[in-house]
Amino acid sequence: MSSTLVAIFSMGFLGAVFAGGLVLASQKFAVDVDPTVDALERVLPGINCGACGFAGCRSFAEGLAEKKAPPNGCPIGGNDVTTKIGGILGMDTGSANNRKVAQVLCKGGHTEASIRAEYNGPMDCRVANLTQGGDKGCTSGCLGLGTCVESCFFEAMAMNDNGLPLIDEDMCTACGKCVAVCPRDIIVLAGEEYGVHIRCRSEALGKEVRKVCTVGCIACRKCEKECPVDAITVVNNVAAIDYDKCIVCRKCVSVCPVNTIEAQDGKPIVKQKKVG
């Protein structure tokens, strides 16, 4: 009997001492956490993709609280998250849609572009580009080995049968991984409302482009003349579109003799451009 009591009291005493120690420690070593950081972290997607440029969602939230990061810095979250962040920080983030999606600026797949050599190296565009520039006849076009698809964190990309990457715009979060990984720099981020794209980046002369690709830009300048808002300019033998000016009227699409300019279905004409 007495041994049971001794055990109960001694264990109880030790328990009380340790509990007291823990209470003291928790008060003395307490870390002040900015409650806004916790609140911000809760509204962020929490997938730690790093597209904001910070080490993860927590560190982006800390950046926001310290005003080092812009409220629209999370490309994955889009408008919803930006509005919520604005709410927590008491800032007006506006209501403009700034969601972007990736666009592949090359149409030269197996059927359109020529092959100049046999490539037997690793199936990676970056390695192929370093190995004598790969097997494609065009030295600016898509190498078609799918390094961008592998890099996509959100399963928004796939290679189509023609050997070109296909982007699922609903899944795309504009994280920019594919843009960074592409050795030919043919992937860009464009606002999702823009439905007209000049899908060629070749700076070679028109006759050289014709030799290697049936859909490459030959710099004929027809689109440049046709554009009512001067959104298209031909620089270095290739037409480039300024998305900020484009109103998606599709006039350039019909005049392009080589079909380089492509219009996407379901993207209406932008009637008014935002000023400034």
Next chain:
Amino acid sequence: MKKKSFRGGVHPEYAKDLTSEAPIKTLIPPTEVIIPLQQHMGAPADPIVKKGDYVRMGQLIGESNQVLGAKVHASVSGEVMAVELRPHLTGRSVRSVVIRNDGQDTPAFLERNCDPIQLSRAAIRNRVAEAGIVGSGGAAFPTVIKLSPPDDISIDYLIINGSECEPYLTADDRMMVEYPEDVILGAKLLAKACDAERIIIGVEENKMQAFHSMHKHASSHGIDVVLLDAKYPQGGEKQLIKALINREVPSNGLPFQAGVIVHNVGTALAVTQACRDGMPFIRRVVTISGAGVNDPSNYWVRLGTPFKEIIATAGGFVGEPGKVLAGGPMMGLAQFDLDVPVIKGTSGITVFRREDSKPLDPMPCIKCARCVDVCPAYLLPTRIEAYSMNAMWDESVEYGAMDCIECGCCTYICPSKRFLLQWIRLAKNEIISAKRRQTE
């Protein structure tokens, strides 16, 4: 006698006997030469001629004011047909001067010197720059930059690289056999230009004829000719320095930091021709070899000669060609277009038959560590490959990716046929471009 060597390396099939007995013949200059304005490591030169101009043989046609630049000269006389982008053996198009040969070879050389060794140190350096000489071993580093180390560094050794470890190639071998006096004069001029105290010529043991030829002529000049083990990559700068004088070039460093300067036999010959005969770097010895050509041989080729002319002179292809390499099989660059011209760094053309060039089918790494054993740069190729495949660039730097000399021993020895070098090269490239982005 134990021959000098370095740690690691491989013994590929050298196949040098195809051309090692073939005297250097002169290739008839083609009707049209294509002279790329980038034939060296560094920034391309700017053209100073335009379409329709008449140029003479040896006339300056491209100049560069960049630090890493080299002058480019016309290799024939005739009319400039175009200054435009043309295929280049790096796989990209490079601005080139196309000259239609008038067959006259009207020269526009630099001043001749019957006794070039009397030239001052600055005069030799100046002449090397004027003649557009770059390292003719393959990397094509501008020679004058190698000759001008920082003032506080003293160079005690000049090494003349006659090892020619790349299989199939015999251009350096034949130069040592046929022009030993010119090579030695070039070595003495180079030594004077960089104030080197001693000159060593390293020759691999599979070139005994060249060794004896050099030995006979060098001894009266106080130049050592040393026999080296026949092993690839014995001709790598760092490997050669380790083998001959047992010094190591610091990581990420250049040979002058170890007090050494290394020049190729071909470079020495070009220096002699520039200083004595006033001839700019407009021709070089090219080996054409391999089972894919009918008549493997060595030729004096004018720079800008298209590959197809050389292949035609060498009797054309045997059957269907599988692979045409600019250089040898270990480090050569595969070509897809036979219109590419010979440039300053093209030491050979190797042609393999279709049946001999099989694509590799990589299998998983079996952790045999053979790549580690053969790596002459003391790296772990398989680790760097794995990091590179997973885009872990910082870790690849830690494992010394930047010290890789891209010799390809790891890929050659790998029993699983993995693309080790290709992945390591990707890591190097990514690291360099990240650094460039940071400084911008």
